[in-house]
Structure formats: C-alpha cells, structure tokens
Amino acid sequence: MSEAVIVPVRPLGLGERVARTLPGILLLATVGLAGKAAEQFLRDYGKAHHVALPNIEYVLWAILFGLVIANTVGVAGIFRPGIATYDFWLKAGIVLLGARFLLGDVLRLGGISLGLVAIELAVAIAIMTFVGKAFHLKPKLTSLLAIGSSICGVSAIIAAKPAIDADDDDATFAIAAILALGAFGLFAYPLIGHWLHMSDRAFGVWAGLAVDNTAEAIAAGSVYSDAAGKIAGLTKSTRNAMIGFVVLAYAVYWASRGKAHTVSNKAAFLWQKFPKFVLGFLLISLLATVGAFSGPQVTDLANVSRWAFLLTFAGVGLKTDFRELKKQGMRPFVVGALAELSITVVTLGLVLGAAAIFQL
Amino acid sequence: MSPQPKRIPIDWWAVIAALGVAVLVKLHLAPHIPW
Numbered sequence: 001m002s003e004a005v006i007v008p009v010r011p012l013g014l015g016e017r018v019a020r021t022l023p024g025i026l027l028l029a030t031v032g033l034a035g036k037a038a039e040q041f042l043r044d045y046g047k048a049h050h051v052a053l054p055n056i057e058y059v060l061w062a063i064l065f066g067l068v069i070a071n072t073v074g075v076a077g078i079f080r081p082g083i084a085t086y087d088f089w090l091k092a093g094i095v096l097l098g099a100r101f102l103l104g105d106v107l108r109l110g111g112i113s114l115g116l117v118a119i120e121l122a123v124a125i126a127i128m129t130f131v132g133k134a135f136h137l138k139p140k141l142t143s144l145l146a147i148g149s150s151i152c153g154v155s156a157i158i159a160a161k162p163a164i165d166a167d168d169d170d171a172t173f174a175i176a177a178i179l180a181l182g183a184f185g186l187f188a189y190p191l192i193g194h195w196l197h198m199s200d201r202a203f204g205v206w207a208g209l210a211v212d213n214t215a216e217a218i219a220a221g222s223v224y225s226d227a228a229g230k231i232a233g234l235t236k237s238t239r240n241a242m243i244g245f246v247v248l249a250y251a252v253y254w255a256s257r258g259k260a261h262t263v264s265n266k267a268a269f270l271w272q273k274f275p276k277f278v279l280g281f282l283l284i285s286l287l288a289t290v291g292a293f294s295g296p297q298v299t300d301l302a303n304v305s306r307w308a309f310l311l312t313f314a315g316v317g318l319k320t321d322f323r324e325l326k327k328q329g330m331r332p333f334v335v336g337a338l339a340e341l342s343i344t345v346v347t348l349g350l351v352l353g354a355a356a357i358f359q360l
Numbered sequence: 361m362s363p364q365p366k367r368i369p370i371d372w373w374a375v376i377a378a379l380g381v382a383v384l385v386k387l388h389l390a391p392h393i394p395w
Contacts, residue, residue: 092377284382303395
C-alpha cells in the first residue's frame with residue numbers, strides 16, 4: 001500500500017491575494033469604462049449629426065462587452081481571481097447606496113417590498129417546483145432553480161448547495177441559467193417599463209422583485225433610470241435578507257427525506273446565511289438620515305457607489321457563460337425560462353397593483 | 361489535517377471598505393469623486 005504524501009500548501013498572504021486580483025480588476029475597469037465611453041460616444045455622435053439615436057446606458061454596454069469577451073475569446077485564467085471580486089464591488093456599492101436613502105424611505109419602501117417579496121417567494125417557488133416536476137427535472141436541480149428564482153440567483157444557490165447536498169454540476173447550471181435569463185431581462189424589462197409608462201419607483205421595485213441576480217436587478221433598474229436603479233437595489237436587498245429562511249426551509253425538507261444533513265442550530269444557520277451587507281446599508285442610511293454627511297458628501301458617496309457598480313456590471317457580463325447551459329441540455333433551461341416568464345408576469349401584476357395603492 | 365484559517369466573509373469586507381470610504385469622505389480626507 002502506498003502512502004499518500006500530503007504537500008502542505010502555503011496559504012497566500014493578503015498582499016499576494018490582492019496582487020493576484022489586480023489583472024482581473026483592471027479588466028473589469030477597462031470593460032466598465034469602455035461601456036461608459038460607448039454611451040458617451042453614441043450620445044455625442046447623435047448630437048453632432050442631428051440623428052435621434054436611442055440612449056443606451058453604459059450598464060448595457062458594459063454587460064454586453066463582458067458577455068462578448070466571455071463567450072468568444074473566453075476569460076484567461078490570470079483574470080479570474082480579479083473578476084471574482086465583482087461580488088465585493090456589488091456589496092460595497094449597495095452599502096454606499098444607503099447614503100441616498102433616508103431611513104424613513106427605507107422602512108416605507110422596504111415594508112412594501114417585504115410584503116411583495118413574501119408573495120413573490122411563494123409564487124416563484126410554487127411555479128418553479130410545478131414546472132420542474134412537469135418536465136421531470138432532477139429534484140435537487142429543481143430546488144436550486146426554485147431557490148435561485150425566488151431569492152437571488154447566485155448567492156442563494158451558493159448558500160443552498162451545501163445545505164441540501166446538491167451536485168456541483170447542478171449548481172453551475174442553475175447559476176448559468178439564472179445569469180443568462182437575467183441578461184435577457186436587462187434588455188426586455190426596460191422596454192416593457194417604458195411601454196407601460198411605469199414610474200421610476202414602480203419599475204425599480206419590479207426589477208428588484210423579478211430579476212434574480214442582485215447585480216442584474218440593479219443593472220436593469222439603472223438602464224431604466226438612475227432613480228429606478230437605486231430603488232431596485234433596495235427592493236433586491238430586502239429580498240436577499242430572506243435568503244436564510246428559504247434555504248433553511250429547503251435544508252429541513254431534504255434532511256427530513258434523509259438526503260441532506262440535519263440543521264442542528266437553526267438560529268446560527270439563519271445568521272450565517274443572512275447577507276451582512278444589508279446591515280451596512282442600513283447603518284449608512286441611518287447616518288445619512290441623522291445628517292452625518294453634507295450634500296456634497298452624499299454625492300461623493302453615491303458616486304463611489306456608482307463606480308463600484310460599474311465594476312460589478314462588467315463582472316456580470318464576464319461571468320455569464322452560455323456554454324455552461326449546453327452541458328445539461330435544453331430541458332432545464334426551458335424550465336427556468338418558462339418559470340421566469342411566469343414570475344415576470346405575476347410580479348408585474350403585483351407591482352402595478354401596489355403602485356396604484358401606495359402611489360409608487 | 362490542520363484546520364483552515366477562518367476567512368472573513370466577503371460581505372464583511374464590503375461593509376468595512378464602504379464604512380472606511382464613508383469615514384474618509386466625512387473627515388474630508390478623500391478627494392471629490394466625480395461620476
């Protein structure tokens with residue numbers, strides 16, 4: 001019998017970890033800035049030549065450029081650690097977004113969002129489970145898609161994967177499907193919003209409710225308007241705060257069937273899965289409400305938040321790999337698309353109803 | 361097997377970084393940030 005030789009792997013120091021992320025962060029910045037430049041160029045070109053060109057926000061350009069790179073030449077290994085930081089920029093951007101909200105607005109809009117989120121959760125889980133069963137998908141893949149579509153694409157799937165002992169392949173597929181469907185939503189939702197003459201607030205709530213990936217939800221809102229992007233961030237954060245409850249429910253369900261570990265300490269589980277950046281968002285919002293920042297300082301913080309989102313949007317495109325979708329065949333993707341379409345219609349109805357009642 | 365060192369989750373890093381920026385802006389230690 002041969003003895004296994006364990007070679008100790010030296011953990012990377014903070015400096016080395018930061019150095020490894022630099023190429024990818026530079027790529028994020030380049031793609032994001034190219035998006036900003038494309039928006040500006042199109043606007044200037046239209047003005048100079050007196051042509052009425054559609055105003056395409058930098059958000060869409062940045063995501064589009066990222067998508068093209070990721071799905072044609074691909075992303076070289078040297079850039080990957082840096083691209084993975086997009087989650088950090090997203091969350092730091094959301095925390096700083098808190099400076100643009102008074103706590104009263106957060107509580108009012110958050111309260112309305114919470115009510116809508118509760119309905120959206122129940123509807124999304126029911127629809128995804130029903131369609132998944134109808135198409136005979138693997139039950140755990142259906143669970144992952146249901147969690148991803150009801151809460152928040154990527155983070156929820158990553159949180160749920162160990163909790164329900166799901167396969168790597170299923171999780172990778174579910175993430176790719178949620179990102180790809182969200183990318184489609186980025187183009188479709190603003191068109192629907194303009195067609196229905198939705199207000200910035202109503203559209204922001206809809207984007208936050210219906211688009212699954214947090215970065216894509218804020219992106220969809222920002223494509224509509226800056227104000228809608230801000231509201232989409234708030235609504236989506238409310239939805240994210242529910243992540244622990246949904247994942248716990250699924251973990252308990254699979255454990256009761258003997259197909260996942262039992263959760264011993266449910267309170268610790270909920271705290272572990274709770275998105276902590278929501279606390280940071282509330283803290284900054286509280287500071288802004290008590291007048292800790294002057295007007296120009298709020299503008300500065302909002303602009304830092306915008307720069308952080310610029311890197312995030314570039315990362316969304318670069319991380320969306322349509323080739324992952326082919327690996328499990330078209331069936332799971334069709335299930336995801338059908339369920340998302342139903343969720344889109346239901347949430348649109350909810351938001352239009354809420355907009356009429358609460359004057360959104 | 362030696363236990364893995366406990367990593368600070370990305371959420372906390374994001375909160376720390378954002379609060380750090382807020383403190384710098386509040387104390388006028390950051391330059392004006394245009395968009």
